[in-house]
Amino acid sequence: MPNDSALPMKPDGRSRPHDIERTRAEILRAALTVFAEKGLTGARVDDIAALTHTTKPTIYYHFRNKEELYVAVLENAYGGIRDLERALEMDLADPVDAMRRLVEASFDYHAANPAWVRLVSIENTHGARHIAGKPEFARRNAAIVERLRTILDAGERPGVFRTGVDPMQLHWMISSLCFYRVSNRATWQANFGLDMAAPETAAAQRRIAVEAVLRFLDADRS
Amino acid sequence: MPNDSALPMKPDGRSRPHDIERTRAEILRAALTVFAEKGLTGARVDDIAALTHTTKPTIYYHFRNKEELYVAVLENAYGGIRDLERALEMDLADPVDAMRRLVEASFDYHAANPAWVRLVSIENTHGARHIAGKPEFARRNAAIVERLRTILDAGERPGVFRTGVDPMQLHWMISSLCFYRVSNRATWQANFGLDMAAPETAAAQRRIAVEAVLRFLDADRS
DNA sequence: GTCTATAAATGGATAGAC
């Protein structure tokens, strides 16, 4: 990327403005790993620094303290949901297929981003106080509920979906099936010896999630 | 309860053997609260002591260190699942009703024990390393899967349930719907302004969970 | 903006009296 900004730049090129972003990005990546593994209080800034090419004071220079670094990691991780939103731009000619693909996309997104899932779990442990009142977080998930409402509408009109289903509750149902298996993988491994991330198990649960949702919405039923 | 043990007992009665158990129980209760609220690393032993009538050295006297106290809390909390197991001793004449009641019992148990749910989340954050390899934990949940298998069998024979459903995966599905809404209550409140613990919302999700499971098992379907 | 070195504070753990 060329120098498209007005930021200061030394002649020797060592202090290119993009170095800053690269350093920040590297710290955020390392911090995501450590926070997801140890939690907010369990994470050590030293451990985060050890995963970068830089040192602890640099981390404090770019992020005021450990908690603000955590919030930055959280914002960064939530931003990835846009990938999921983009995956939802399918056509509505076949509502059943649209719903199936939405569930699969959500399932795959959770499975592919265990660090994000763990971060959300950790944030819940802390009462979600770092995202409370911040609309930039709320906005993300809202798009999915809107999409669900659209698909539900499209399926209700031809009578393939039953009426009266709350898209928010449907989102809860789908999220439960996608989130829990990632967030609780460790205790399931310990309690049942079942690795829910194993390809065969994941594939089976993916089919079950889709089937559970479609059967729940099916109109041909009491 | 009378003095039914051979433990030492002073004449003045102040050091009755049961005082020990009472102190331990009080510490465990306080520790459950703090660990569930702050996590393993976030919890402060001082905060735990502040919730008891005793002091920090007493905690270290009864439990060797913070981590062993945490494990004791975990064991204690897992023990409560026996209440759930007991609730599953229903008759099998009506498999659909038995399944409905199992889902409702699991749902209600999770809803009534948010501190336990949070502890399990925390334990997952730490890779379940405190329960790994300890059969006393594994044994608890296993009973529910066994019960599911029995109910599934009872429903398959008369043809009200379809065949080929893995009880372990069914347990996963039910647990997802019961656990996630409690573990992720804070982020849902923050993201959607929806309090999943509110009576009307909880009642709606309880119905949805039952319906989703029964529709998933229904034999009269594609 | 990034480093080395260190300060400041927190919080797990214990000594020793009773």
Add this chain to the structure above:
DNA sequence: GTCTATCCATTTATAGAC
């Protein structure tokens, strides 16, 4: 078994040079 007082390892955070 429980207390008061305190230790000391760990860890967040910064001072100051480059």
